[in-house]
Each structure stands twice: as C-alpha cells, then as structure tokens.
Amino acid sequence: MLRPGSPLRRLVEGGHGTGQVGPMSAILWGPPGTGKTTLAHLVAQAEGRTFVELSAVTAGVKDVRTVMEKAARDRDLYGRSTVLFLDEIHRFSKAQQDALLPGVENRQVILVAATTENPTFSIIAPLLSRSVLVALTSLTDAEIGEVVDAALADERGLAGAFTLAPDARDHLVRLAGGDARRSLTELEAAAGVALDDLPGGRGYPDASNPAPITLAHVEQALAHAAVRYDRAGDEHYDVASAFIKSMRGSDVDAALHYLARMLEAGEDPRFIARRIVISASEEIAMADPTALQTAVAAMHAVAQIGMPEARLILAQAVVHNCLAPKSNATYTAINAAIADVRAGKAGPVPVHLRGSGHARAARAAGQAHGGYVYAHDEPDSVATQQYLPDALIGADYYHPKPRGFEARMVDRWAWLRSRLRG
Numbered sequence: 001m002l003r004p005g006s007p008l009r010r011l012v013e014g015g016h017g018t019g020q021v022g023p024m025s026a027i028l029w030g031p032p033g034t035g036k037t038t039l040a041h042l043v044a045q046a047e048g049r050t051f052v053e054l055s056a057v058t059a060g061v062k063d064v065r066t067v068m069e070k071a072a073r074d075r076d077l078y079g080r081s082t083v084l085f086l087d088e089i090h091r092f093s094k095a096q097q098d099a100l101l102p103g104v105e106n107r108q109v110i111l112v113a114a115t116t117e118n119p120t121f122s123i124i125a126p127l128l129s130r131s132v133l134v135a136l137t138s139l140t141d142a143e144i145g146e147v148v149d150a151a152l153a154d155e156r157g158l159a160g161a162f163t164l165a166p167d168a169r170d171h172l173v174r175l176a177g178g179d180a181r182r183s184l185t186e187l188e189a190a191a192g193v194a195l196d197d198l199p200g201g202r203g204y205p206d207a208s209n210p211a212p213i214t215l216a217h218v219e220q221a222l223a224h225a226a227v228r229y230d231r232a233g234d235e236h237y238d239v240a241s242a243f244i245k246s247m248r249g250s251d252v253d254a255a256l257h258y259l260a261r262m263l264e265a266g267e268d269p270r271f272i273a274r275r276i277v278i279s280a281s282e283e284i285a286m287a288d289p290t291a292l293q294t295a296v297a298a299m300h301a302v303a304q305i306g307m308p309e310a311r312l313i314l315a316q317a318v319v320h321n322c323l324a325p326k327s328n329a330t331y332t333a334i335n336a337a338i339a340d341v342r343a344g345k346a347g348p349v350p351v352h353l354r355g356s357g358h359a360r361a362a363r364a365a366g367q368a369h370g371g372y373v374y375a376h377d378e379p380d381s382v383a384t385q386q387y388l389p390d391a392l393i394g395a396d397y398y399h400p401k402p403r404g405f406e407a408r409m410v411d412r413w414a415w416l417r418s419r420l421r422g
Helices: 007-013 036-044 061-078 094-098 101-105 125-129 141-153 166-176 180-196 215-222 234-248 252-264 269-287 290-305 310-323 329-342 356-364 404-420
Strands: 025-029 049-055 081-087 109-115 131-135 162-164 211-213
Touching (some): 025 036, 036 049, 036 081, 141 162, 166 180, 269 404, 290 310
Parallel strands (some): 162 211
C-alpha cells in the first residue's frame, strides 16, 4: 500500500507543489480502527501543507466552500497545499458531494475522504473518478498486538507505567476484533481497573515501578469472560467443527452454545455466517430449500449490520438449520459427478445438444436442430432423448432422500428418469 511509487506513498510524501502533477485525492475505505484518520494525518505532515478536518456528520456545503476559498488563497498567495480530511463522506448527499468536485478537479485541495460504506454505492462517480480508492482491511491480531505494545511503552500512551500479562494481552487483542482504536480503549480501561486495584500507599506507578494489568483486570474492564478459543489454532477448528456437527445433528442447544462461544471469543461473524450457508446446502439442501435462503439472507444482513445485533440474525439461521429435515443427496451427487470427470469419464457432448454453430451445420445437412427435441413441444415438457455423453449413459448420481420437501422428489425423479431415458 505504501510501497515506493504507489499513489498513496506519493500522497503521503508530497508532490510538486501547485499546478503541476502531484498527489491525487484519495478515498480511504475500510472498517473502523484500520488507520484511515492516521493516514490522513500522515498526508498532512508533508512540507507546505495545511490540514483541515471536517466530519460529514456535522459539516455542510457552506463549510466545504469556506475551506475551498481559503485553500485557493493559500495556494495563490503562499504556495501551500490544503489537505481536506472529510470523515464519513458517505453521509454527504449527492448535492454536498458535488460541492467538492471543483476544488478536487482544480487541485485547490487534496481531498482525503474516509468511509466505512462501499464507495461504489455511497460516493458519486465523478468524485470517485478523480480520486485514488484505497481499500483498508481489519488489522490482524499480530498488528493489534503491536499497537498495544507500543501504547504500553510510548510516552503518549502509558509510558511504561503498566505491564500486561500475556493471557491478558491475548484476551484484549482477541476482543479488539481487528480495530486498533478499540484495542487502545480497552487497554486504557484495563489500566484504570488495575490502578484502582493497587494497595494503598503504593503511589502512582511509573516506568521504574510499573503496575501489573492481569486477565482479571481486562475482564472486569470489558465485562467479558475469557473464553478458551484460539482463532489461529486448534481450538478455533475444534469449536467450528463442533458447531457444524451440532447443526448437522439437529441439536439446537449445542449449536447455539458453540455460536455463543465463537462470538464471545471475538470470532468474525462473517466467518460464522459462511459456515451456516455451507451447512444449509451440504446438510439440508432439497429437504428444506428455504434453509439456504435464510442462511444467505443472514450472511448479507450480518455484513451490513455487524455486532452485537448480528448475533440475533446468526441465531435465527442456526435454529433454522438445526430444525430443518436433513439430506446430503445433492452433496453426494455432485461429488460423484466430479469423481467421474476426474476419472476421465466425459466424452464429447451429444451432437443434438451442441451450440448454435453445430445446429446450423445440422440444418444444412437436413437435420432439424441436429436431432434435438425441444422439451416444451412434448407432453409435460419432458423430452425422451440422450443428454449424457456416451461414456456416461446410465450414470446415476442423485438419490433424493424421503425427508422433508425432498420426499416429493423421490417419485418425481424416478418418473423423470424413466421418461428422459426411455
């Protein structure tokens, strides 16, 4: 992202002054706590720049125009560039975003706009086309750990006055959920609890006599019990496996327990939602086709809403998966078909099923549609003809289970097979 020559690196390091080819404006898109504001301040530190910060929550067109007018004066009189940092730009209406265009286009300002919403839908196309789009992702646990360690030691943070126990650090990092700002808030809260817990007369801690921050202090500050769950280790896979197998086994209580365990340990709710979608198709499928609809709707809703409300959506989808009748018929069917393809059982597509070029050649040879029978011209819209390649005639992949909605498919598929294959 900040590699030499990249647009963001040029933006941070500065350009050629005014009127020449210099740094472009930028749209910083990402979840909270991923460094959007920090990057904006880095941009502003380049020599010869003035930094102005506005929030789309409180600012209006008048505020934007005031900044533009002053930026034009600073550029013309003093040769200074103005960096306008606009937080939550997605809250600006189309008309308000239009007001930014002249200043951005004429480079009166270097716009650095931050948003947590998809810019494709929340920012007008002319503004997007004049800016570099920088997508930021949630920080990894290792990166959050570095932020916490720096805050413990830095003079602008706790200045070495506290130590953080390893299990307390792991718990704090896990609950931050990739949000650096949240991790710092959590650390500050835990330090406050540790300070209150010091014995009387000890004096305020400093680098020569630091106070310990324990797991109990972090738990008390954050009101979360430490859950034994390693998002990168065996416990992660064990709990996820137990979650999936509980849904497969129709045990609602067990599935909800493992759901709660993952959520309380800071697991990404989008990861959980994807597992539910997979389960709806692998374990239920045609026994209850609405389970997949519920799961997909839950996955999209979770992405839009986030925690803590996402727990309700996930729980609803989990309960649906557990209570639905189960069938793995489509799962075994596609696996069997793939196994045959990998074994070389394919062969050419039957002539009458081939594309329009082959159909034209067949008509030229006097064969209507190359022998293809149009299903809608037949009784019940079912045409008796060969669909599988010669090498797979008689292949039998799909075996519907006599459960739930799929029970209707048992006789239906038997009848279709007899009609299709004569």
